[in-house]
Amino acid sequence: MYTEKQITELKKTATWLRMKSLEIIYKRGAGHPGGCLSAAEIIASLYFSKLRVDTSNPSWEKRDRFILSKGHASAILYAALALRGFFDLNELDRWGELSCHLQGHPDRNKTPGVDMTTGTLGHGLNVASGMLLAARLKNLDFRTYVLMGDGEIQGGIIWEGAMTAAKFKLDKLTAILDYNGVQLDGSVDEIMPLEPVADKWRSFNFKVITVDGHDIVQLLEAYDEAENADRRPTIIIARTVKGKGVSFMENQSKWHGVAPSKEQYEAAIAELKKKGKENAGC
């Protein structure tokens, strides 16, 4: 059970992550706001409650692994890693500079806390399977979390990874689908429909848990439930809203990969602050 205080803190953290990722996208003039905002509660509840990590030893062998398979949401991952203490918060302002360790997409060789290099889509599930085969050989009990985008699972390699994870009964795998329903060129339903998506994963022998991806309690309970998956990998299908929290960005494909102007950025931050206060008060 989670206390009200924990939940309130995680809500605040999610709001902070939204604001910080928008800030660094705005300052860099590049990034992917829509898919960062949809993943805020998922990232907050993982990095500030669930994941077993040691910021002083990012390569700690027993840590839980996290792969941002939808690597274009790097801004919110970087914000979370900095806030968690993997590196200094000030470094976020240097994102994209030639000498900065923060690349456009996550780079395991450059950024402390990044477990796998991603950017081009579709790698997370297979790499996670390899990590968990290794864990089994080494008798380690870490879990591996993989966050995928909905557009991402249109690619066939995802299903190769799904078969591998199921064949080898990798029950330490928790995949999370950020199902915000919008991709670069339009809605997922229009571009390449995924439904019935839960049935697809069930038929691939995954345990499927469907949650409201903006509900911290539902997410935390789903992470816990995944730990009793009975020799099956788990996928949490998190229904989310692309651009969540900024009204003019919500459900808009044009906000997939565009940085806001100064006016848009200021309006977005004002709205997020207002909503954050309302959330904290409730």
Add this chain to the structure above:
Amino acid sequence: MLAVDLKNPKIASIRESYGKALVKCGAENDRIVVVSADVSSSTMTKYFSESCPERFFNVGIAEAGMIDTAVGLALEGFIPFVDAFAALVCNRGLEQIKTCVSYANANVKLVGTYAGISDYKDGPTHHSVFDISVMRAMPNMAIMVSADPVETAKMVKIAADYKGPVYLRLSRADMPVLFSEDHEVTLGKGSILLPGSDLTLICSGTLLYRTLLAARSLEKAGISSRVLEIHTLKPLDTEIILKCARETGAFVTIEENSIIGGLFGAVAELLALNNMSVPVEPIGIRDRYACTAMDVESLLDFMGLDPVSIEEAAKKVFNIKKAGEKKK
């Protein structure tokens, strides 16, 4: 060292050698694992699957996923050998190799079996004639090409011991055994196998026996051919190639790969970068697909990868070199 009776060579299987070498390395090092795309009975990693079943993972006919799965194992400290036909490892798995192996610098050993046109029965879909060209362009990637079964076994051990991505290219063919067991193979080092002063035949991989036959024939014609084996395309032994350029002044490059981006490309780039004007004639695949054949030897001949073509190329560069000397 060379130990071959050119008239009557002993023939042995590259893939048998690969499969047995993996078993040996796997017994010595429990971090070695194999990820296969359902070809272990063809590539002979079935031996490893029998000796180390807990470290053998067959992910089905899914080469792209296979490579990423191997990356996950590598990130956790294992040494995965990824095993499939070269045509699929390097083409279907290309993006995975670029992002997750080469760019992420994962310690994965990519083994491209049935490389070149050695899968003569199955035709161009199964041929792999620009794998070297593609892999050469990958930062962090070491590339080795085996010329015989003895070298194959040694390269498996070298790949396992080397820290970083490796592409090991193996033929399907049964090959003449060229080397004795004490043959030294060092990653990144070429070997002068036969001395000679008129020109250098630079060979990478499976055409080495044919190159040696050509060298013998050229000797009878009064042309002294040096034979340089470049088994490592990357890192390239630039020193030995430049030394041969200075000392012999004419090259023929010989490879079972496209001349675009392969050994010919590597040698030509090196000479250009060093402002060396040396005639070079390529023996390799000239921007076209091969075809199906009844056996590999006739297909190699058909594609111009035969000893006579090597000899003709040698005579051509030798004559260009002589003409250049006369002008001076």
